Each structure stands twice: as C-alpha cells, then as structure tokens.
Amino acid sequence: MNILKSSIITAAAATLLAACSGNNNTEKPAGVTPEMAADATAAATAAGGYRPDTARVYCGRADIDTASEFIVISKKELRLKVYARGKGGDTVLVARYPVCLSRALGQKHGSGDMRTPESEPGKPFTIKQIQDASDWHHDFGDGRGSILSYGHWFMRLETPFSGIGIHGSTNNEDKMPGRDSEGCIRLRDTDLLHLVANYARPGMTVIIKAETQGQLPFETHLKNAADIGRQLPMVAGSELMIEKRKDTH
8 A cells, every 4th residue: 555545544544533532623634535535445445455344224124115225336435235215205325234346456357357347337237036055165276175155145146247146255254345256246144144134136236336436426415314324233133034035036
C-alpha cells in the first residue's frame, strides 16, 4: 500500500474514532473525503489487507415488498447487499453481508482466469438455482487436498460463464472479507444460511459491480440513511425457514 493510501486510512480511522467517542470538535483532515477513505480502504483490502466486517439487517420483512428483492455485490466494498422496494415505493437497504471475491481483479474473460464476472449495465445476472452443497468438496491445490468448501447452499448464477455462484466459505473463513476465491462469491457459512432462509430465491436479480464502479443512484440516495444505523439483530431460527424452503429450490 502506498503512503497516500496509508495516510488516508489512518486519518479516516482517527475521524471515526473521535465521532464514536462523542468528540465533535475534531476537524476532518484537509482534502480527505469519505469517498477517498472508502476507496483507499477498498484498495488495501483488495491487496490482501483483510478488515473485520459483520452482516447487518436493516429492514424487517413487514416493511418491504418481498417480491421486489434483489442483490448488489460490490467488488469495491467487498459486500453483498439486499435491496427491495419499501412500502412507500422507494428502494431500501434490507441487509448486507461481507464477501470474499476472486483473487484476480477485473472482468472475467474465461474459465480459470480467477476473476469474478461483472454484470453489464442493464444486463444483471440471476440466480438460476439453489443447490444443496453441504457435502461438496474442492481441492484448492494448496496441500490440504479435497475438503468441504461450499457451506450448505450453492446459488448458481446465470452468467456468460459456467460454474459461477454464491456459496459458503467452509475451511476458508479466515479470508473473509477479501480476495481469495477462484471466481465465485463466498459468504460466511452462517451468513449464507441467513441469506437463503430470508431472501434468496431462483430468478432473483444479481448485480455485480466492478472494482472501479461507485454507488448506483438508489445507493447514493440510501447512503446517509444506512450510516445512521438501523441495524437489527441477525434473525435467529433461520434453519427452520431453510427446512421449509428446501422443496422449492
């Protein structure tokens, strides 16, 4: 990481610490915007500097039109977010989860290039099917042999490339969030259970943004609302909902 990025991250962290401690007299570092700090943090994470992150729920099911839910995955933020149309008609942030994406940056061009595909504007991907992957193994070529790797579910995506999906990170959760997959989107195993139990369904729209792509118009509108903190506890008892939905996948 270069000196500029390091200084931006340090300054942003100091500002955040002061805000959380109730000290409103701390001035923001000159020339450093929240967007610059976010960009620098994303760049550091993409280079291997993993940061702690946890899943959050922002809206209850009664507050949204559940049929309108869709997913946005940001390579820049290393997050998967669920959005939906609220009762008032506006798009609202429903939930977010940290993710691990491909080792290599940029758009995917072919099988084996270790890149996560990016959807083109107006051409989102969709969840083709949700498969039980609880006994799926994979050999990463790192000496561990064939090991359990996918969590309970594999959400196969309809993309120009085969084998791309959203799945768990069994035996690889130490790389979360980060850049370590061969092209798929990894979630923590518990987050995967929560996502499938509460939101994911075949046919659901999935947008994957490039590393250089910023906020979409509706995300910019929601930014301040999300920062205020409408987080709810992660929903317990997700396993019961998963059991009920098995036959539909």
